[in-house]
Amino acid sequence: MNAKNSFVRETNLLGRTLAGGAALATLCALPLWAAEPPKITLDAKPLDRSSVAASYSPLIKRVGPCVVNISSTQTIRERSWTHPFLDDPTLRRFFGDRLPSPQRPQTRRSKTLGSGVIVTEDGYLLTNNHVVEGADKVEVTLPDGKTTYTARVVGRDPQTEVAVLKIEAKGLPSLPLADSDQLEVGDVVIAIGNPFGLGQTVTSGIISAVGRSGFRMVDYEDWIQTDAAINPGNSGGALVDTQGRLIGLNTFIVSESGGNQGVGFAIPVNIARSVLERLVTDGKVARGFLGVSLQPVTAALAKEFKLPAEAGALVSSVSPDSPAERAGMKDGDVVVELNGKPVSDMRHFRLMVSQTAPKTKVTMKVLREGKSVSLTATLGELPTNLAANTPEAPEAVASSPLDGLALKDLSAEVRRQLDAPDSIKGALVTAVPDDSPASTAGLAVGDIIIEVNRTPVADAASAASLARKAGDKHLLLRIWSAGGSGEGGTRYVVLEDTKP
Secondary structure: OOOOOEEEOOOOOOOOOOOOOOOOOHHHOOOOOOOOOOOOOEOOOOOOOOOOOOOOHHHHHHHHHHEEEEEEEEEEEEOOOOOHHHHOHHHHHHHHHHOOOOOOOEEEEEEEEEEEEEOOOOOEEEEEHHHHOOOOEEEEEOOOOOOEEEEEEEEEEOOOOEEEEEOOOOOOOOOOEOOHHHOOOOOEEEEEEOHHHOOOEEEEEEEEEEEEOOOOOOOOOOEEEEOOOOOOOOOOOEEEEOOOOEEEEEEEEEEOOOOOOOOEEEEEHHHHHHHHHHHHHHOOOOOEEOOEEEEOOOHHHHHHOOOOOOOOEEEEEEOOOOHHHHHOOOOOOEEEEEOOEEOOOHHHHHHHHHOOOOOOEEEEEEEEOOEEEEEEEEOEEOOHHHOOOOOOOOOOOOEOOOOOOEEEEOOHHHHHHHOOOOOOOOEEEEEOOOOOHHHHHOOOOOOEEEEEOOEEOOOHHHHHHHHHHHOOOEEEEEEEEOOOOOOOEEEEEEEEOOOO
């Protein structure tokens, strides 16, 4: 176990978690997709918060049979040479039998224990992706400890850490699904799972926070934080409310010791339900695509864009011929509503779009130059190359004015080196003094200033001229930066002069 704040995932008494990359066996092959969505029970009524039960025993008797133990196994083949250099094909070509022979392949069995939740009477289950990732065989054992089924992996979604299983059975007890968007901090919750392989175990606590993110464990983060005891083996188990409805899938803990320290995290059931329905009906998770680059709204940007609050998602650029461009969205728009629901921040908006099916028509409310504008877009499908490890835009930081930066015109050679498109015009940053406000703000050599106070920049001289004409203690810059994958992106930065 690593030191402070290490993330503890699935462990068990028999071995380490499954190694990635192994092909799934026949039992984990893609199924023939159902024509209709799974017959889940959705109970979206608000939670009754008027009373606190003296005992949860009646609730556990009703909910417990729906939470199962999951055992997944994988055969790992290991092959090593007596010396790593002897594996070089060129050496073996010239020296052949004079080189030592490789060792015989070794095989070992790796086993993972976890938990899962039955959500339909005909055997669909939800669990965590890492519980079944790479498995040759998955077995589901009911709480009676005797009834075991071989499960089929319907599909996995590593981007949300959700997996869907199917067992061939009828008339199973199943959990109704609540609306996790209605959760509030302080709600009493109960965690049920299989910690340390001990068998079904129940713990209770409250919701400590909602909408947690920033762990970078998955692409779409919206974690429920709880102090209900969660330990290795609880992964994929149920987090339920006091009405016995599933509100989340327990996933990981933050711990110094490797055991529970009251900081556990669960996937909201609305995310899990979306993945379940798409995997069962379509065989894949197709996500909505708008075609914008986003960045957080900071206090400085909120002031500059005349926003009533430090909320919403700031559009730093709109992709050509994208659903956003066709809807009339512009650079500098701040999205504050999607389909009538408030957008709290950039992460929230990205999640909301991803959970909306492609070809869906959506309405958006944006703030543009202090005025409210309504837009309607038909979402596309998120391209595969953008669906994984999509980086978030860097956060803008308040700073000092433009003075101190060294600027020059863009030459054809520099444009080639930065792989900057012909449409990008502006002033190239060639030097940023150490410990300067501009450096603190995140400006770097190679950045291109394309706007000053929303006015396009043609060259270095125009950038300096626009900065001088502004005569203010702050400037709003729009910057283009080359991306690590060869694709550049834009962002807004506010530079403020804090000197008297």
